[in-house]
Amino acid sequence: MSAFNRLGRCVAPAFMVAAALTAPAVFAADFPQRPVKVIVGAAAGSSGDVLGRIVSDQLTSMWKQQAVIENRPGAGGVIAIQALLNAPQDGYTLMVSAGSYLVITPFTQKNMPYDVERDITPIAYLAEVPLVFGLRSSHPAKSLKEFIAFARANPGKVSYGANTPGTFPHMATYYLGTQAGIDMTYVPYKGSAAAIQDVMGDRLDMVVEGVSALIGAIKGGTLRPIAVSTVRRLPPLPDVPAAGELIPGYSAVGFFSLIGGAKLPEAIVKSVNEDVRQVLARPDVVAKLGDLGNYPQLLSPSELAATLRREREIWGPVIKRMGFAPQ
Secondary structure: OOHHHHHHHHHHHHHHHHHHHHHHHHHHHHOOOOOEEEEEOOOOOOHHHHHHHHHHHHHHHHHOOOEEEEEOOOHHHHHHHHHHHHOOOOOOEEEEEEHHHHHOHHHHOOOOOOOHHHHEEEEEEEEEEOEEEEEEOOOOOOOHHHHHHHHHHOOOOOEEEEEOOOOHHHHHHHHHHHHHOOOOEEEEEOOHHHHHHHHHOOOOOEEEEEHHHHHHHHHOOOEEEEEEOOOOOEOOEOOOOEHHHHOOOOOOOEEEEEEEEOOOOHHHHHHHHHHHHHHHHOHHHHHHHHHOOOEEOOOOHHHHHHHHHHHHHHHHHHHHHHOOOOO
C-alpha cells in the first residue's frame, strides 16, 4: 500500500468527524434557505398575532426568506403546540407562544398531550405584554372602583371575554375577581376581535387583552379602559390607572416568546435567538412595540427557560389557591 493510500485511510475518518462536528454550525449559518412557518396560537388581530407579525416581518427582511404566520387558535395553546410538535424539528416551523401556554395551561388543562419541560425548546423572549380591562362604552361604571362596586351589587351578572380558558387574559381577570371579591361570568373567545365586536355591540360587558389588540377601539371611543393589569401605569395609556393602585400587590402581566420542539438543533436555537435579539434591539422596533404596550427583553435561551420555570413556580400555587378546576 502506498504512503498516499495509507495517509488517505487515516485522514478520511478524521475529516468525516470534523465535518460532522462542524455541520450544525454550517447549517445554522445558512439558515434559513426556504420560508419559515411561524405558528401563532391565537386569532388574527390578537396581541400575539400583532407582535408575531411585527417580528416576522423584520426576520423576513433579515433572512431574505419569508417568515409566514399561521394562526392556530384554541384550547389554551394546545392546538398550536401540537402543530409545532408534529412538524419536523429542523427550524422551519417555529411558534410565537403566549406565556400562558407554557406557564398557566399545564395547571388548567386535564390530560395534557405533551410536557412543556420535556417537549419544548425555549428560543427567545419577545415581549412583556400588560393587559387592559376594557368596558363597553355604555356600561354605567366609569372606573375600576365603580366597576367593582357594580359587580358586587350584581354577582354573576357581569360578563367578560378573554381567550380560551387558561390563557393570561382569562386568569388575570379570574385573579382580579378573587382579589376584589367579585363574581363575574367568563365568556371564552378564540381571539380578541370577536370579543371587541361583542363589547361594541353591548353583548359583552368587558374584554381583556393587550394594548395592541384594544388600542383602536380605545382611541375610537367604543371601549372604555378602566385599568391595566400592572402595579404601575403604561406609557401608551397614561390616564388609565393600574389595577395595583386600587388592589395592592395585584399584577398579572402576560408575555410572548418564540419556541420550537424538543429536538430543535442547538445551533439553530442559538442562531435564531441572536437574530431575534438583533430585531428587538432596533430603536424603530422598540418604539413601535412600545406604542402597542409591548416591552421587549433580550434574553438568551437558557435565561428564557429559567424565566418559564420561575413563572410556573409562581402561578402554580396561585391557581391552586384560586380553586380553579382544570378543564
